[in-house]
Amino acid sequence: MSTNDKAKGPSRRKFIKTGAAAGAVAAGGLPLFNINHAWSQDVTYDGGVFDAGGATFRLAEWPGFWQENITELLLNDFERDFNCKFEYDGSWPWFAKFVAGGVDNPPNDAANWNIPDLIKTARAGEFFVSQDEVRANVPNANDLWPFAYDNGVGFTWAFGQYCFAYRSDRVDPAPDSFKSFWDDRFNGKRATYVTINTLQNVFFMVANSVWGSDDHDMEAGFDALRRAMPLKLSDFTGNMQTLLERGEVDIAVLVDGEAYMQRDRGVPIDQYIWQEKKALLTQTHTISRGSEPMQKKLAYALLNRRLSPEFQTKFDNVFYLRPTNKNAEVAPNLAANGVTNDASSTEGLWIPDWNWYVDNETEITDVSNEIFSS
């Protein structure tokens, strides 16, 4: 992992803080101050319930529907059991906030991410408790499928598999390969996302590998994007679902769970799950290294619950996501759509090389923009 490559950056950079405050702020970055700082103290956790004495815990996760349900399914009980209070930050993006505050002053105690932003933040400094340290303190963190650790920084606790969702009433024959997306019949009726969305990043990397030599073959990916024009673009999956529902598009990049969800609502949707590369959309959790000891201990406890089989099944049923805990049962909503959670169904699942993506992100974004706006 190259996550620590640039770790020396932020504390040095703090000497030259924005504008006139340089002198005042610089002191905060001196190593001297870190001797007694919170994160140099050891915190241990054994999986049990404890009394946090009314501590406030700053949690960053997605807002809206997500917040509503995660509060109901996880946070309310947790607050009661551990005697703590959540301060929920739903205002993504968090990368800028971590960097602005520096390692010692994280904007939250724990955060939920899609991987690219997480990688970028981890590369900008040692913001997170290492996987080894977390695994030593969070019992459930040791029961996950191997891909849950692949990001090298946090813990993947829920996922979906990439697919093409298509209108079953308007598309015949059904797409049967990744390359079907490029069929002439979908001209102007196919859709993917802007580069800000992880779904587009993964779609691009899979296109690299299917149309080119491997997932790093950018030129093949760009060429594929050019040949996919005219296409429609969306920013988030909610908007994409509306485009599908209104028949503005016939085929779209989506995650399997959202296709099931929409079909269960009565929209005529089917899905082709990519087999060429079984790519994953993931939800990954991190614990901030600069948090106070009590908050860190709470973060361990919260992660332990999040990774427990019981919670994952309950959560997945609402969000149509799949569990990463080997022992979790598949939620009824997903089971009804044929999803299982065993060694064979998780074999070959693929997390893209996000480090490569982040290294080449500027070029990919610029060229993709040029193609989309042409």
Added chain:
Amino acid sequence: MTTSADNVTVEGWGNALRVFLGGNRLIWLVLPAFIFFLLFFVFPVLSMLAISFNKAIPGVIDFQFDLTLANFERFFKRALFYEAAIRSIGLATLVATITLVVGYPLAYLIAKTEHPGRNTFLMILVLTAMQLDMVIRLYGLMVLMGDNGIINAALLQWGVVETPLPLMYNFFGVVVGLVQFGLPFMVLSLIGIIRGIDPFLEEAARSLGANRWTAFWRITFPLSMPGILAGSLLVFAISMSSYVVPALMGGWKVLVLPIHIFQQNSELGNWQFGAAVSVILLMSSMLAVLVYQRYAVKTAGGVRA
């Protein structure tokens, strides 16, 4: 330059001094706003923009003393970026013009409406359109203008077209969205000015033999110049800096400067380049405003706006 003495008839030195002192006392009125802007606008924004002269390093957001013009060089070397600047200015100019043409009659209608209840009713209609959240309002436009939207459905039904017209997710869609967004601002800028024009001027012109149109073009229209200036500058500015309308109505295919700024800041974490694009946006806006003001004031026959 005029001095305060031009504003008020001053008789004698004593009075002039009083006015001057009075003017000085007025300083206290502007100080709260001035300091507030200095602390929370000028300082933060300039610090942010200053990093545009730093090398782009992902994950660094503070100002470094190592200066470079690399970000600006990159901007002007790549068509993707400098074309966005041209597109932004062109789009904002077009939107301001259309908004003026469409908005003026409505402002005129409201300004000339005498009945207080009817007047309030019309004002409510305008403000309602302004108040409805932009994101959900754009959903309304999608229902109207999408490939399967109401307009296309009607055109297909009547056999006017054979395939749906591309009304959105393109430049045209962005123009419509921004006109929809800017129209209330234009109308509200015009109403007060039009209402302030003495109706007897027009009546006098007509009694001297000018027809309604001539009277309007020769009297009312030139006199509403301050409102036209204010309204079109405002619409220009908000069109130029809008992110959400070009993004949603253009389907992210119509790349304007705010979209690049958002991408560089929120997606790539390249704050230095994002700051450089912001500087260019600010500069282009200011330049456009200056040129426009010079030109408009000249054509308006020196009406001070």
Added chain:
Amino acid sequence: MTVATDRAGPGGFLGFRGKGVRGKPPVDKFWEEPDIPPVFKIGGWLALAILLLPVVIVVLAGLNAGDFLTFPPDGLSLRWVNEFLTNEQFLGAYLFSLQLALTTTVISTVIGTMAAVFLARTDFPGLGVLRAYFLSPLILPGIVLGLALYVFYVATFEPLTGIRLQRTVAGLTIGHVLATMPYVIGAVTAALFNFDRTLEEAARSLGAGPFKAFMKVTLPIIAPGVMAGAIFAFIVSFGQFEVSLFLSAANLEPLPIAMYISLRYEFAPIAAAAGIFAIALVVVSMVITSRLISLKRFSGIKFN
């Protein structure tokens, strides 16, 4: 000072004479069209159609009886309106936005009106620059302002003062005040532009102090301008999306952010229902305002 407190119209002191003043009976039928060239009538109604069509669609979508945001709706009902009223997330965001917009409006209006009086009453070589200074937030994209303020709060303000503004209501309010003040200053300057200062001078020569003269004479006359600025500030703050993006406080999201976020996941009619309540707010406040001040004298804005 009967002229100054005359609320029916700016009387005869600006060379402006309303028809009522001159003896013609005022138009009093609600549906009677004003006597203007037909092309203005047609143009005006066309502009209204452009403005209102999307609004009508959203309102109908919010009254949808079906499960999803569809148009045309599957029958009309108050189902989603009720849903909105019992939804903690949306109702909370709505009430928070209301509170935020009210606070912002009060601060912006007071400070902005004061500044506008200064701008309208003085003339010095740097006046144009000072005007531009106060109007500059208009041309800065909200996302840049939001990010700049966030970095400033974290990296400069808190280390210097020990006060946390990032992710607090106060910090967010500051951003909103910056985004709305240009409108207040623009509207009040427009009102003062036509204000005859000799009225205030007269009041002062009759023994009133400058503050009293302003409150008793000037303020009632420029009230429509101040009110126009306040309405602008309220609407711009209530609908503010871009500035709020980085500055939203913990556990508290303004309505536009909550809407955008919910639409990311699914297009539920509840977002449209929330839109109906946002509109209701403007209608109610306008009806109240029109009782207080004749909107006929709405002064518009002046931005340069």
